[in-house]
Amino acid sequence: MGLKFAFTGGREGWIRALLTGVGVGLGVALLLLTAAIPNAMQAREDREYARMDFAIDDAEPAKPDNTVLVAHVDTEFRDLEVRGRQLEPEGPRAPLPPGIKKFPAPGEMFVSPALKELLDSKDAGLLRERIPYRITGSIGESGLIGSGELAYYTGGQGLVEFVDESAISRIDTFLATKGASEQETDPVLLLLVLLVFVVLLMPVGVFIAAGVRVGGERRDRRLAALRLVGADSRMTRRIAAGEALGGAFLGLAFGIGFFLIGRQIAGTVELFGISVFPSYLDPAPALAVLIAVAVPAAAVAVTLLALRGVVIEPLGVVRTAKPARRRLWWRLLLPLGGLGLLAPMIGQGSGNGTFNEYMVAGGVILLLVGVTALLPWVVENVVARLHSGPVSWQLAVRRLQLSSGTAARMVAGIAVAVAGAIALQMLFSGVQDDYTEPTGQEVSRAHVEISLPAPVSLADAQRKLAGTPGVRRTVAVSTTLLGVSRKNPESSVGLTVGDCAALRELAKLPSCREGDAFTLRGSWPDEETVELAEPGRKLFVNPTFEDSGERTEAPWTVPRDIKKAVPYKDPTGFERSGFLMTTKALPTAVASDISGIVHARLDPSVPEALEMVRNAVAEIHPLAIPTMYAPNERSQNYDTIRTGLFVGAACVLALIGASLLVSQLEQLRERRKLLSALVAFGTRRRTLSLSVLWQTAIPVALGLALALIVGLTLGGVLLRMTDTAIRVDWTSVLAMTGIGAAAVLAVTALSIPPLLRLMRPDGLRTE
Known part of the structure; x- marks a missing residue:
C-alpha cells in the first residue's frame, strides 16, 4: 500500500514523487560516479602503459626491421x-x-x-x-x-x-609492463586519499537522507487519515516505510539516468587538467550493488527514525503542540566518540606505519555526523531566543520556531561539506611543506634553460634566442668530460666551455681572455681534479664510454700556466667542479660533438615572452628542450591527490546546489496555501521574499558557525596525527565558509521566481 501511495494521489502525489526522485537521484548519481573512479583511474593508467615509448630495460634493442x-x-x-x-x-x-x-x-x-x-x-x-x-x-x-x-x-x-x-x-613495442618500479605510498598520502573520499561522500549521504523525507508533513497527514479508517500505529509505520521505499526506487532510476547523462557530459569536460572518456566511467559491480541496496535501506531507516518523534492519531498529527526540547547529551557522544577513535593515532606521523583506516574513517564519520546531530539542537535553542524585528524577520523566526528540524535538515548537508572542507584544507596546508622541496634554482638569474642536442651550433642558438622578443639576457655553455684515456677512462672530471662572460657566471676568475683554461677549486677538496690538473699532463676531451655510442675524442694538454678559479653556483643551484675552458681553447675536433645549454632571462613586461622563446627553440631544433625554472618543486603524488580533491569538491558542490534547490522548492510547495493566505490578507510580496531569505540565512549562519568549530577541531586532530604543528590558514578557512554561504544564497535567489508564482490568490483554491 505504501509503494502504491508513492506513485498515486494525483498531481500532488506525482510532484512529491518527482521531487523525492530528483533529490535522491542526484545523490545516487554522485555515488555511482565515485564508484566509477577506481575504474577510470585504472583505464587511464592502462592507456598510458599501452603507449609507453621508452625501453624499460637498460639495453635498447638492436636495429632489426621491427623497430x-x-x-x-x-x-x-x-x-x-x-x-x-x-x-x-x-x-x-x-x-x-x-x-x-x-x-x-x-x-x-x-x-x-x-x-x-x-x-x-x-x-x-x-x-x-x-x-x-x-x-x-x-x-x-x-x-x-x-x-x-x-x-x-x-x-x-x-x-x-x-x-x-x-x-x-x-x-620494438609500445607496450610496457606495470609494477616494475612501484614504491610504497607515504602513509600521510594514504591518509589524505582516505579523507578525501570520506569527506566528499558524507554530504552525499546527508542529502540522500534529506531527499527521502520530501513531503514529510503531507505524508503524516495522510497517515492520520489511514488511522481514522482503522490502521494501527505499526501499520502506518510500515506504510510510510513502503512509501519511502518507492521514492528510493524512483531515486535509483533517476540516479542511473543522471549518471548516464553525466557520463556522456564527462567526455566533453576537463577539470583541473583531468579528462576522461565516457567508457572509463564504469562503476565496479560490487559497489553498484552496494549502492542499490544501501539507498533503499537508508530510506526506510531514515523514515522510521523520523516517525519516532511524531504521534499520528486518527484525528490528526500531534506535531503542533509544544514539543519536548531536544536533548544534548547523546548528540555530544558522536563527536566525542570520533575524537576517541582518532586520539590513539596522534603523533604517529609518517614514520610509524600506515594509519588504521577503519579508525580514521570511523572517527571522521562520527565527527561529521555529529554536525548533523548537533545542528537541530543549536538551531532550536538559538531561534527560541529570537523575538522582535521587522515583519519579515518575525515571520521567518516564527516559522523556524515551529519547525526548526526541517530548516536544520536543509542546511545539514552544506554544514557537513564545509566542516570536512575546512579540515582537509588545514591538513593539506599543514603537510604541503613536507612534499615541497626547494630546487635551488635562481629565477632572478634565469627563467628558462634550453638543452641543445650535440650537432646544433651553440653560438647560432644563442644568437637566435638573444634576438627573440622578450629575452633580456642569454648565457651559453657546453659541457662534457675530461678523461685520462680515450676509451672508458678510469678517472674523469667535468669540463665546461664558454666565452669569458659565461664563465664568469659560473666562477670567480682572476682574469679571462679567449684561449684561457681554468681549474676549479671549490670549498671542498677535489682530489681527482687536483690530480688531473697537473701541468703538462695529457688528457682527452669527450672520452667514449661503453654506453655512449660513437663519439669524437680529442687530446688536450694541461697548460703550464693554467689558472685557478673559485666556483659559483649556476642558475640551477649546481656548483661545478673540474675544468673551465674558453671556446678557443677547446680542440676543434670535438666542438660539434658536445651538447650545449643556454640560460635565458625573460622580460616579464613582454606578453607571451615565454611562448615566443618556445617557438624560437622549436625553430633551432625540434629536439631542443626548454625547461622552466621554479624555486620549489612539489611531489607529484601530493599534487594528484590535491587535484582529485578539487575535482570531487566541484562535483559535490554541484550536488549541494541542486539538492538545496529541490529542498527549497519542496518547502515552498508545502506552504503554498499559507503564502497565498498571507498575500490575501495584505502582506507585501517583498516582505514574504525577505522572510524566505531570513528562514534560509539564520540556519545557514548557525550551520556554518558549527561547521567552522567542528572543521577546525578535526583539522587540528588530523595535523597532530601527522605530527605536524597546528596552523590555521584563515584565508582558506574563510574562503571555504564563504563558498558554502554563496551556494545557499544562490539557491535562495533561484527560488524567488517560484515563490512569486506561489503567492497568487488561486493558491487558496481547493478541490
Whole structure:
C-alpha cells in the first residue's frame, strides 16, 4: 500500500514523487560516479602503459626491421601540456603506437581532437607556428588517456644520428609492463586519499537522507487519515516505510539516468587538467550493488527514525503542540566518540606505519555526523531566543520556531561539506611543506634553460634566442668530460666551455681572455681534479664510454700556466667542479660533438615572452628542450591527490546546489496555501521574499558557525596525527565558509521566481 501511495494521489502525489526522485537521484548519481573512479583511474593508467615509448630495460634493442625511433617533442602552451612524438620507422614491421593506423610522413602529423580544436582557435597562432606540420589524421581514443588530452604524432627524419640523446628511444613495442618500479605510498598520502573520499561522500549521504523525507508533513497527514479508517500505529509505520521505499526506487532510476547523462557530459569536460572518456566511467559491480541496496535501506531507516518523534492519531498529527526540547547529551557522544577513535593515532606521523583506516574513517564519520546531530539542537535553542524585528524577520523566526528540524535538515548537508572542507584544507596546508622541496634554482638569474642536442651550433642558438622578443639576457655553455684515456677512462672530471662572460657566471676568475683554461677549486677538496690538473699532463676531451655510442675524442694538454678559479653556483643551484675552458681553447675536433645549454632571462613586461622563446627553440631544433625554472618543486603524488580533491569538491558542490534547490522548492510547495493566505490578507510580496531569505540565512549562519568549530577541531586532530604543528590558514578557512554561504544564497535567489508564482490568490483554491 505504501509503494502504491508513492506513485498515486494525483498531481500532488506525482510532484512529491518527482521531487523525492530528483533529490535522491542526484545523490545516487554522485555515488555511482565515485564508484566509477577506481575504474577510470585504472583505464587511464592502462592507456598510458599501452603507449609507453621508452625501453624499460637498460639495453635498447638492436636495429632489426621491427623497430621505430621515437623522439619526445613535448611542449607547453600557456600552462597546457602538449604531448608530442616524432616517429621514424626502421623497417616494415615497425610497431605503430595505439590510436593511429599508419606512420605520418615527415611534415605531416596526426593530432588528438582536443589539440585540433585548440589549433583551429583564434588565439593559438603561436602554437601553430611551433607545430607547423600539416594535419592529415587524428589520434583515436585508444591512443589517448583522456578526451581533453593535447597530443600529436609527426613524422621524423634523420633521427638515427641523435639516438644517444636522452629524448630519443629505439623500441620494438609500445607496450610496457606495470609494477616494475612501484614504491610504497607515504602513509600521510594514504591518509589524505582516505579523507578525501570520506569527506566528499558524507554530504552525499546527508542529502540522500534529506531527499527521502520530501513531503514529510503531507505524508503524516495522510497517515492520520489511514488511522481514522482503522490502521494501527505499526501499520502506518510500515506504510510510510513502503512509501519511502518507492521514492528510493524512483531515486535509483533517476540516479542511473543522471549518471548516464553525466557520463556522456564527462567526455566533453576537463577539470583541473583531468579528462576522461565516457567508457572509463564504469562503476565496479560490487559497489553498484552496494549502492542499490544501501539507498533503499537508508530510506526506510531514515523514515522510521523520523516517525519516532511524531504521534499520528486518527484525528490528526500531534506535531503542533509544544514539543519536548531536544536533548544534548547523546548528540555530544558522536563527536566525542570520533575524537576517541582518532586520539590513539596522534603523533604517529609518517614514520610509524600506515594509519588504521577503519579508525580514521570511523572517527571522521562520527565527527561529521555529529554536525548533523548537533545542528537541530543549536538551531532550536538559538531561534527560541529570537523575538522582535521587522515583519519579515518575525515571520521567518516564527516559522523556524515551529519547525526548526526541517530548516536544520536543509542546511545539514552544506554544514557537513564545509566542516570536512575546512579540515582537509588545514591538513593539506599543514603537510604541503613536507612534499615541497626547494630546487635551488635562481629565477632572478634565469627563467628558462634550453638543452641543445650535440650537432646544433651553440653560438647560432644563442644568437637566435638573444634576438627573440622578450629575452633580456642569454648565457651559453657546453659541457662534457675530461678523461685520462680515450676509451672508458678510469678517472674523469667535468669540463665546461664558454666565452669569458659565461664563465664568469659560473666562477670567480682572476682574469679571462679567449684561449684561457681554468681549474676549479671549490670549498671542498677535489682530489681527482687536483690530480688531473697537473701541468703538462695529457688528457682527452669527450672520452667514449661503453654506453655512449660513437663519439669524437680529442687530446688536450694541461697548460703550464693554467689558472685557478673559485666556483659559483649556476642558475640551477649546481656548483661545478673540474675544468673551465674558453671556446678557443677547446680542440676543434670535438666542438660539434658536445651538447650545449643556454640560460635565458625573460622580460616579464613582454606578453607571451615565454611562448615566443618556445617557438624560437622549436625553430633551432625540434629536439631542443626548454625547461622552466621554479624555486620549489612539489611531489607529484601530493599534487594528484590535491587535484582529485578539487575535482570531487566541484562535483559535490554541484550536488549541494541542486539538492538545496529541490529542498527549497519542496518547502515552498508545502506552504503554498499559507503564502497565498498571507498575500490575501495584505502582506507585501517583498516582505514574504525577505522572510524566505531570513528562514534560509539564520540556519545557514548557525550551520556554518558549527561547521567552522567542528572543521577546525578535526583539522587540528588530523595535523597532530601527522605530527605536524597546528596552523590555521584563515584565508582558506574563510574562503571555504564563504563558498558554502554563496551556494545557499544562490539557491535562495533561484527560488524567488517560484515563490512569486506561489503567492497568487488561486493558491487558496481547493478541490
